[in-house]
Amino acid sequence: MDQLFSSFHIKNLSLKNRVVMPPMCQYSVTKQDGTPNDWHYTHYISRAIGGTALVIVEMTNVEPDGRISNNCLGLWSDEQMPAYKKIVEAVHKQGAKIGIQIAHAGRKAEDAETPVAPSAICFSERYKTPRALSTEEVKEMVEKFRHSVRRAVEAGFDTIELHGAHGYLIHQFHSHLTNHRDDEYKELSKFGVEVIQAAKSVMPDNMPLIMRISATEFAEDGYDLQGGIELARKYKEAGVDIFHISAGGEGKIAPSRNPGSHAGYMVPFARAVKEAFEVPVIAVGNLDNPELANATICNDDADLVAVGRGMLRDPYWTIHAAHQLKQEIEIPVQYERGFI
Numbered sequence: 001m002d003q004l005f006s007s008f009h010i011k012n013l014s015l016k017n018r019v020v021m022p023p024m025c026q027y028s029v030t031k032q033d034g035t036p037n038d039w040h041y042t043h044y045i046s047r048a049i050g051g052t053a054l055v056i057v058e059m060t061n062v063e064p065d066g067r068i069s070n071n072c073l074g075l076w077s078d079e080q081m082p083a084y085k086k087i088v089e090a091v092h093k094q095g096a097k098i099g100i101q102i103a104h105a106g107r108k109a110e111d112a113e114t115p116v117a118p119s120a121i122c123f124s125e126r127y128k129t130p131r132a133l134s135t136e137e138v139k140e141m142v143e144k145f146r147h148s149v150r151r152a153v154e155a156g157f158d159t160i161e162l163h164g165a166h167g168y169l170i171h172q173f174h175s176h177l178t179n180h181r182d183d184e185y186k187e188l189s190k191f192g193v194e195v196i197q198a199a200k201s202v203m204p205d206n207m208p209l210i211m212r213i214s215a216t217e218f219a220e221d222g223y224d225l226q227g228g229i230e231l232a233r234k235y236k237e238a239g240v241d242i243f244h245i246s247a248g249g250e251g252k253i254a255p256s257r258n259p260g261s262h263a264g265y266m267v268p269f270a271r272a273v274k275e276a277f278e279v280p281v282i283a284v285g286n287l288d289n290p291e292l293a294n295a296t297i298c299n300d301d302a303d304l305v306a307v308g309r310g311m312l313r314d315p316y317w318t319i320h321a322a323h324q325l326k327q328e329i330e331i332p333v334q335y336e337r338g339f340i
Contacts, residue, residue: 004294005327008053008303010241010280012206013159015053015097015304017329018297019318020282022244022306023058023101023161023212027071034064034074036083044087047311048096051318051329054304055091056161056210057084057100059168060152062144065112066104066169075102075148081155088156095330099159099210100152102145102199106130106169107178118173118191119180123251135183138191141169146198153203159242160199161210164192164235166249171214174231175250177222189234196238208241210282215269218258219251225269229276236279244282244306245270264292271301282306288313290321 008015021044028039040057047055060073067074074080084100091098107117107130116137117130133141149160164170172178173191185191199209213235215228223231232243247259247269259265266285274281283302287293288310296302310317322329323339331339 002297002300003327004290004297004305004325005322005329006297011208012204013097013208016095017051017053017318018304019052019293019321020054020304020306021047021052021056021311022282022284022308023056023163024308024312025058025068025072027069029071029073032070033080034061034067034072034076035080036073036087040073041087041090044098045090045094046315048091048094048098049332050311050314050316051322051331052096052311053318054159055096055098057087057098059101059103059105059163060148062102062104062141062148065109065115066106068105068108068110070111075100075151076144078151081151084152084155084157092156097158099161100157101161101163101212102148102152103163104141104145104169106172108167117169118178118185121178121180123167132181135185138185142191142194142198145195146202149199150202153207159208159210160203161212161244162195162199163212165212165214165244165246167214167251168249170195171250175217175223177217177219177250189231192231192235193238196235196240200239209239210242210244211235211240212244212246214247214249215245215266215273216247216257217250218248218253220254220257222250222257225272228269229273232273232279233277236277240279242280242282242303243273244284245273245302246284261286263287263289264296267296267301274302280304284308288317290324293321294325
């Protein structure tokens with residue numbers, strides 16, 4: 001039976017356990033040039049030392065105005081690549097694998113003078129009204145994703161994740177709440193499919209592509225779980241190998257659609273996508289209790305478990321979880337005497 005500390009393999013990605021550090025924005029770029037610094041280096045390497053099998057670098061954007069803030073990461077220039085290579089090499093030395101989430105914030109780009117989006121619909125009264133991208137600009141955006149993925153591959157990342165969740169640009173295109181276009185991109189999945197195909201065109205055939213999606217929207221009249229599954233089906237056909245299943249993020253949560261925030265509240269969404277077409281999934285949603293994380297794998301609800309806030313509190317969450325569950329994990333020799 002699979003459990004939290006069993007290995008996982010897909011294509012050329014081999015993980016020593018089922019624990020993932022999900023992308024979590026650090027808002028810590030100091031020169032506002034989108035390049036990782038010492039904070040990012042320490043942040044990611046510490047989780048690799050702490051036993052995490054797959055570390056996914058936070059939302060990394062395809063252009064400067066695609067960032068949530070000017071303190072967010074980007075990968076729009078070859079000049080940014082050496083800083084990422086340094087992180088990749090250090091994570092690998094600790095026996096972990098590393099991915100990176102490639103994204104664009106769209107209408108949620110808070111520091112952009114004029115954000116862009118599928119349609120000129122603002123996120124809320126706190127946000128600027130975005131400018132609708134022209135058809136040609138949408139096609140250029142697909143190319144920006146392609147080039148950022150290429151740079152990530154050349155920097156040595158083991159896997160790529162596309163951010164299609166939480167109300168960011170790909171999500172904005174595939175939601176009827178935010179896509180009111182009248183050109184070819186009014187077909188809700190078209191932009192996401194083209195970004196997937198662009199990413200795959202510059203990735204090695206044996207490198208898996210992850211996509212994070214909101215399996216359902218929490219706003220009134222947003223798409224439901226079945227709608228999310230249909231989106232995932234199209235994205236799988238386009239080339240996605242693993243889905244990272246989240247939900248919401250597109251607008252104000254409607255009382256009738258509020259899922260709560262109890263432990264494991266998003267696991268049913270992961271299981272539904274996994275069962276719909278037998279695709280590996282990463283589950284999220286308050287899974288920092290080791291027993292619950294382990295049960296999520298043992299019950300075949302998901303193939304991998306992402307622990308976010310738990311790892312913000314404890315870089316060595318994975319080692320501590322294995323110790324609590326009495327499952328085997330390799331502990332850095334420098335720390336072994338702490339577990340005798």
